[in-house]
Amino acid sequence: MTGTTPSFSAFTRFLALTALLALGMHAQAQTDPLPSWNDGAAKQAIITFVEETTMQGSPKFVPPAERIATFDQDGTLWVEHPMYSQVMYILESVPALVKAKPELAKVAPYSTVLEILKGDRAAIAKLTLPDLEKLAMATLTGMSVDSFSAEAKKWLAEAKDPRWKRHYTELTYLPMQEVLTYLRANAYKTWIVTGGGQDFVRQYSEAVYGIPPEQVVGSAVGTKYGYARDGSPFLTKEPKLLLNDNNAGKVEGIHLMIGRRPHMAVGNTSGDQQMLEYTKAGDGARLSMLVMHDDGEREYAYGPAQGLPATKVGAFTQALYDEAQKQGWTVISMKKDWKKIFSFE
Amino acid sequence: MTGTTPSFSAFTRFLALTALLALGMHAQAQTDPLPSWNDGAAKQAIITFVEETTMQGSPKFVPPAERIATFDQDGTLWVEHPMYSQVMYILESVPALVKAKPELAKVAPYSTVLEILKGDRAAIAKLTLPDLEKLAMATLTGMSVDSFSAEAKKWLAEAKDPRWKRHYTELTYLPMQEVLTYLRANAYKTWIVTGGGQDFVRQYSEAVYGIPPEQVVGSAVGTKYGYARDGSPFLTKEPKLLLNDNNAGKVEGIHLMIGRRPHMAVGNTSGDQQMLEYTKAGDGARLSMLVMHDDGEREYAYGPAQGLPATKVGAFTQALYDEAQKQGWTVISMKKDWKKIFSFE
Numbered sequence: 001m002t003g004t005t006p007s008f009s010a011f012t013r014f015l016a017l018t019a020l021l022a023l024g025m026h027a028q029a030q031t032d033p034l035p036s037w038n039d040g041a042a043k044q045a046i047i048t049f050v051e052e053t054t055m056q057g058s059p060k061f062v063p064p065a066e067r068i069a070t071f072d073q074d075g076t077l078w079v080e081h082p083m084y085s086q087v088m089y090i091l092e093s094v095p096a097l098v099k100a101k102p103e104l105a106k107v108a109p110y111s112t113v114l115e116i117l118k119g120d121r122a123a124i125a126k127l128t129l130p131d132l133e134k135l136a137m138a139t140l141t142g143m144s145v146d147s148f149s150a151e152a153k154k155w156l157a158e159a160k161d162p163r164w165k166r167h168y169t170e171l172t173y174l175p176m177q178e179v180l181t182y183l184r185a186n187a188y189k190t191w192i193v194t195g196g197g198q199d200f201v202r203q204y205s206e207a208v209y210g211i212p213p214e215q216v217v218g219s220a221v222g223t224k225y226g227y228a229r230d231g232s233p234f235l236t237k238e239p240k241l242l243l244n245d246n247n248a249g250k251v252e253g254i255h256l257m258i259g260r261r262p263h264m265a266v267g268n269t270s271g272d273q274q275m276l277e278y279t280k281a282g283d284g285a286r287l288s289m290l291v292m293h294d295d296g297e298r299e300y301a302y303g304p305a306q307g308l309p310a311t312k313v314g315a316f317t318q319a320l321y322d323e324a325q326k327q328g329w330t331v332i333s334m335k336k337d338w339k340k341i342f343s344f345e
Numbered sequence: 346m347t348g349t350t351p352s353f354s355a356f357t358r359f360l361a362l363t364a365l366l367a368l369g370m371h372a373q374a375q376t377d378p379l380p381s382w383n384d385g386a387a388k389q390a391i392i393t394f395v396e397e398t399t400m401q402g403s404p405k406f407v408p409p410a411e412r413i414a415t416f417d418q419d420g421t422l423w424v425e426h427p428m429y430s431q432v433m434y435i436l437e438s439v440p441a442l443v444k445a446k447p448e449l450a451k452v453a454p455y456s457t458v459l460e461i462l463k464g465d466r467a468a469i470a471k472l473t474l475p476d477l478e479k480l481a482m483a484t485l486t487g488m489s490v491d492s493f494s495a496e497a498k499k500w501l502a503e504a505k506d507p508r509w510k511r512h513y514t515e516l517t518y519l520p521m522q523e524v525l526t527y528l529r530a531n532a533y534k535t536w537i538v539t540g541g542g543q544d545f546v547r548q549y550s551e552a553v554y555g556i557p558p559e560q561v562v563g564s565a566v567g568t569k570y571g572y573a574r575d576g577s578p579f580l581t582k583e584p585k586l587l588l589n590d591n592n593a594g595k596v597e598g599i600h601l602m603i604g605r606r607p608h609m610a611v612g613n614t615s616g617d618q619q620m621l622e623y624t625k626a627g628d629g630a631r632l633s634m635l636v637m638h639d640d641g642e643r644e645y646a647y648g649p650a651q652g653l654p655a656t657k658v659g660a661f662t663q664a665l666y667d668e669a670q671k672q673g674w675t676v677i678s679m680k681k682d683w684k685k686i687f688s689f690e
Binding site: 068198212222232233256274278 | 580
């Protein structure tokens with residue numbers, strides 16, 4: 001027996017060990033990436049899409065740099081009922097505004113908001129979309145970008161949803177979190193494309209979804225550059241809507257901020273319709289999905305024939321459902337497709 | 346001698362080999378990341394900045410997610426004389442416009458452009474910034490985003506710089522390419538923040554700089570979503586400036602598109618001043634740099650006391666140089682700091 005043979009055999013054992021490890025990793029890669037999803041068309045559509053677009057040699061292969069997936073937020077990644085959390089934030093910012101300008105207390109929509117905050121929840125129905133825009137502009141105008149961040153962060157750390165008594169940031173859908181993680185593990189860049197305020201969502205997108213601020217496209221007002229008394233530069237929010245990131249605005253926002261057509265998009269109302277049709281109209285593999293809120297027990301039931309009031313900006317109407325069928329978008333039934341909705345269940 | 350010892354010794358040898366490999370990798374990491382830079386304050390400032398912000402435990406450590414570096418393009422990453430390449434593109438798009446609307450041939454600024462293209466280079470001086478904006482709007486309005494991409498790509502593949510007789514995309518500065526690569530190897534996200542057209546720069550940013558389209562912030566017009574006769578959706582360019590990405594607009598654009606203050610910024614004219622001061626005013630380690638064009642032999646000499654005409658949008662004036670000194674920005678002398686300017690030298 002020479003000195004070579006045993007070390008060679010040791011090397012063989014090392015190789016075998018490496019192979020075993022590699023097999024282990026492979027086995028791990030084969031475990032279910034979407035454990036909170038029930039088997040069905042929606043889950044299968046996601047897995048097929050990811051496999052077809054990422055497997056080398058696949059006719060539908062998409063180079064990593066072009067792997068863009070966009071997600072609406074309210075109602076798609078987290079709860080939007082009974083009211084968008086950002087609307088609650090705006091309403092709860094009104095008392096400070098009224099304190100600074102007491103004459104507003106008797107003027108609508110400020111007076112309506114004060115009623116709502118005193119407990120008259122039904123008064124929310126009186127607020128129109130232009131009212132909300134007016135309130136949003138009034139509460140943020142002239143605020144520095146840094147003060148806005150600090151106040152939004154403070155509110156998010158304190159405010160709680162009335163039904164679950166949990167922070168809004170806990171009310172994300174576990175199955176969608178799994179989709180985000182699965183896509184990123186396959187070199188997809190995940191983006192939020194929301195009708196909500198871009199600067200608001202950026203305060204928590206990284207901590208809550210693993211999506212960095214620069215991958216959040218949302219409604220945005222302009223800012224103005226200026227200098228403090230000590231000469232240090234800062235940005236102030238201006239009452240000028242730069243991007244209304246709803247409906248066609250979502251596609252325009254995607255072009256402005258991303259510059260490529262997504263390969264996958266998920267939404268839940270007619271405010272997402274254009275994003276879904278634009279995504280689906282691209283060549284190669286494209287996946288458009290609609291989240292349907294049909295689980296009145298575990299979450300809320302609204303949309304086609306559910307009888308619950310539509311959300312302010314868009315709605316999941318029968319027409320939208322028909323459009324999904326016609327264009328080949330995949331509908332996700334929260335009731336049937338999701339084993340678990342929240343991680344705290 | 347048992348069977349264990351030799352395999353153990355083989356394992357030891359394996360460990361030693363691994364250690365050697367690791368050392369080799371370490372040695373490689375120690376090789377000069379900026380070989381086209383001469384030793385000096387500018388090179389040292391870059392290396393110190395990267396080491397201080399990326400070494401675990403350093404008091405100036407910056408978490409990877411916050412590592413943002415922004416670069417002006419014209420005059421900072423590539424040649425901007427005698428005229429921005431995009432301005433050449435716009436001028437060379439005018440004949441097609443005049444062909445479609447012959448009445449324009451006798452109206453300024455279209456008539457001026459036709460003179461320039463016939464060979465009267467001096468006539469370029471007649472064009473004002475509003476003229477250029479007017480031409481840009483006229484040549485792109487009503488064009489679909491996809492047609493714009495295709496035409497810009499075609500032009501870039503054909504057009505050549507008059508001095509070097511090379512494609513514009515070959516005229517990037519090798520030392521700056523090294524900085525981009527060095528930053529990315531240290532988990533920095535590199536961004537272009539240009540006064541040039543966002544959609545124009547996005548056509549080549551990935552191939553030329555390794556910077557994907559979504560990391561290009563530039564001047565941008567609005568787009569409008571619509572449908573072709575066959576029902577397929579598309580975006581058309583609108584004659585409405587959404588973002589004028591010059592001066593204070595660069596900081597406003599950074600907030601809109603990135604949402605974080607950069608840790609490093611590089612520019613070369615007063616059009617970059619606000620970006621550089623905003624970057625430098627952040628807490629922790631911040632590096633602001635100004636490229637000074639002082640090499641009339643290898644490139645061009647213009648700026649403080651160089652006598653060459655300033656570029657249209659901004660200029661490297663004596664006042665800007667003084668500002669750099671006052672605020673602690675690092676000035677890069679192309680003549681002294683750069684061993685090589687172009688890769689083809």
